[in-house]
Amino acid sequence: MDLKLDHHTKDGIEVVDVEGEIDVYTAPRLRELLIELVNIGHYQLVVNMEKVEFLDSTGLGVLVGGLKRVRAHDGSLDLVCTQERILKIFRITGLTKVFGIHDSVDEAIAARKSEK
Amino acid sequence: MTMATVEMSFTPLPAHVRTARLVATAVARRSGVDEALLDEVRLAVGEACSRAVEAHQEHCPTEPVRVALTGTDGRFEVVVTDTAVQDAGAAAGPGGEKCGADAAGGEQPAAAAKPGRQAVPAELGLAVIEGLADDVKIARTKAGLSIRMSWPSAPAS
Numbered sequence: 001m002d003l004k005l006d007h008h009t010k011d012g013i014e015v016v017d018v019e020g021e022i023d024v025y026t027a028p029r030l031r032e033l034l035i036e037l038v039n040i041g042h043y044q045l046v047v048n049m050e051k052v053e054f055l056d057s058t059g060l061g062v063l064v065g066g067l068k069r070v071r072a073h074d075g076s077l078d079l080v081c082t083q084e085r086i087l088k089i090f091r092i093t094g095l096t097k098v099f100g101i102h103d104s105v106d107e108a109i110a111a112r113k114s115e116k
Numbered sequence: 117m118t119m120a121t122v123e124m125s126f127t128p129l130p131a132h133v134r135t136a137r138l139v140a141t142a143v144a145r146r147s148g149v150d151e152a153l154l155d156e157v158r159l160a161v162g163e164a165c166s167r168a169v170e171a172h173q174e175h176c177p178t179e180p181v182r183v184a185l186t187g188t189d190g191r192f193e194v195v196v197t198d199t200a201v202q203d204a205g206a207a208a209g210p211g212g213e214k215c216g217a218d219a220a221g222g223e224q225p226a227a228a229a230k231p232g233r234q235a236v237p238a239e240l241g242l243a244v245i246e247g248l249a250d251d252v253k254i255a256r257t258k259a260g261l262s263i264r265m266s267w268p269s270a271p272a273s
Contacts, residue, residue: 023137024166025130054137056162057241085155092247093240 002026005033011109014042019051022059030059034066034077043075046108055086060093067099076100078108120195121147121187125180128172136183137162140194147187148270153250157194157267160248163241164196164263171200171261192269199260 003026004019014037022030037045047063049055067077078100081087090096102108122143126132140161141154149157161183168181176199184195242263246252249265256262 021134023130023162024133024169054158054162056159056166057244058166060240088155089159089244092244 003029005029007033007037010105011113013044013046013109013112015105015109016045016047017051018047018049021054022052022062023054023056024058027058027062031062031065034062034069038066038069038073038075043070043073044112045070045075045077046102046105046112047077047079048105049079049081049086050083052081052083052086055089057089057093060089060095064095064098076112078102078112080105080108119186120184122185123183124185125182128169128177128179128181130166130169133162133165133169136165136181140183140185143185143187144192144267144269147185147192149192149267150270153267156248157192160245160265161194161196163245163248164194164265167241167263168196168198168200168261171198175200187269190269191266193264193266195262195264197260197262 002020003022004017006017006019008015008017016033016037018030020026034045045066047066063077063079069075070077080102081090082103087096087101090099090101100108100111102111122139124136124139126136137158141158144154144157145151165181165183172179172181179199182197184193184197186193186195242254245263245265250267251265253264254261255264
């Protein structure tokens, strides 16, 4: 399956819904969206990966790049993911320590709000 | 040398990496690899092919990436081979690689740094492969880089 991207604002945080496969072919589209959101002033991001079927290191690179961009504006990029097959690649690469990974969008937003 | 069950070569375009993943997963399943390991096969083959595609795009975009899938008794083996030769010297440009055909001494214009893997080292793909495959051998030869990965499979009945 190809990559489907959508985004909406919830409680002042921009939620990016990702569906499908994030790989070397599709990752540039996610990168462009994250850059666009930061460029228009969204620095608090939650990337919902619950419908992601595949993620490789190119996709990880895009997420890390997004995190770097929002942090430059004192922002945040949290992830929503409960799928073991996707979580595994974050664990292998040690990126579970870099991203806040949550079970739901509501939990991610609540965690972000509580840190303010 | 065992003949590969399936061999494929593809032009180094990101769109074809998904096809390579799908074929590798199908052959792995057919070769008796446990369903629980198929995700690892899919991801590791995708990483190896992505790395090869990026190297070819930078240095030899007309050369195909080659993948050999072999199911023998008790093992399923994947070999992904590229022809973008690693060069320890500085002559190869920022990527440290040049096309296999030019490796003997032809001048290669310095390629621009790729923005693709921003903020994550290019070696991450190899690290992921090593974390996923049951057995990995990475060999740099004059012809290019060869990544050999294998997983246990059910012996043929």
